[in-house]
Amino acid sequence: MSHAVPADPTALSAEVAPAVRRARRDPLHLVCLGAIGVVLALVSLPSLRGFALRQNESDALRILRALSAASADLSDDTRAGDLLERFPNLRHRFGDLEVVGSGEALRAHGYLFDLTRHRTHGAVARAWPWAHGRTGFAVYACTASGELVGHPNGEGQWSGPGDPPSFPFSGNPGSAGWRAVRQER
Numbered sequence: 001m002s003h004a005v006p007a008d009p010t011a012l013s014a015e016v017a018p019a020v021r022r023a024r025r026d027p028l029h030l031v032c033l034g035a036i037g038v039v040l041a042l043v044s045l046p047s048l049r050g051f052a053l054r055q056n057e058s059d060a061l062r063i064l065r066a067l068s069a070a071s072a073d074l075s076d077d078t079r080a081g082d083l084l085e086r087f088p089n090l091r092h093r094f095g096d097l098e099v100v101g102s103g104e105a106l107r108a109h110g111y112l113f114d115l116t117r118h119r120t121h122g123a124v125a126r127a128w129p130w131a132h133g134r135t136g137f138a139v140y141a142c143t144a145s146g147e148l149v150g151h152p153n154g155e156g157q158w159s160g161p162g163d164p165p166s167f168p169f170s171g172n173p174g175s176a177g178w179r180a181v182r183q184e185r
Contacts, residue, residue, distance in 0.1 A: 056136045060111040060127045061181070063094050064142045067106075068125040071115050072144035078123075080106045080114045100161055110135025114164055121147070128165050132156035139165040140181065150181040 070087045071078060081103025084091050091097055097108040106113045111127050118124050121143040129136035132153065139158045142148045151158075151165065158165040166176075 053136055056110040056129075057138055059094075059109040060113075060136065061140060061148070063097065063108055063111070063113060064125050064127045064140050065146070065148070066090060066093065067113055067115070068123065068142040068144055068146070071123040071125060074123065076117050078115060079103045080125075083115075105161060105164075112161060112164070116164075118143075121145070126165055128153070128158040128163070130160065132159035141165065141178075148181040149178045151177045151179070 067080065067083060067090070070083050070090065074082075074086075079102075081099040084097065084099065084106070094108050097106055099105075100107045100112065104114055107130060110130050112130055113125060113127050116124050116126060123144045124141055126139070126141045128139040133156060137153055137156075138150050139153045140148065140150045153159075153165075157163075
């Protein structure tokens with residue numbers, strides 16, 4: 001059987017167009033397209049969620065380092081919210097950084113940040129998820145000298161505004177699940 005190509009391309013489209021319109025109205029065709037859409041959503045959404053959580057944690061580390069460096073020479077009673085007033089470039093650098101409550105903490109990219117003091121390490125900035133599992137998992141702490149540690153926080157023991165992580169620098173930073181975090185530039 002020989003298929004001749006018509007000399008006039010519009011003639012071919014005139015023959016095919018009704019068949020394409022019929023196929024678009026076919027219920028089986030619509031069910032197949034719907035099933036493909038569902039499969040794509042089921043495969044893509046968990047990957048997108050995982051990407052968003054990893055991005056939140058990565059952003060938290062960048063912000064934590066900046067807050068830690070900014071707090072190095074400040075007084076013992078400096079709150080995280082005070083850093084935004086003293087260093088306005090922080091707000092410009094991290095656009096959605098906002099003060100939480102009375103200024104004890106900041107929030108950005110699904111993470112909370114605060115400052116605490118240690119007798120040996122001085123200022124320590126901490127970061128933990130706003131809502132464990134939804135905005136992040138791990139918690140982090142960074143000294144003014146740049147020592148950065150993290151904890152997987154698998155049980156979600158540190159989550160939300162009233163629950164900052166316990167202090168990891170009471171001796172061995174590797175104790176109680178805390179581990180050194182590799183510095184990425």
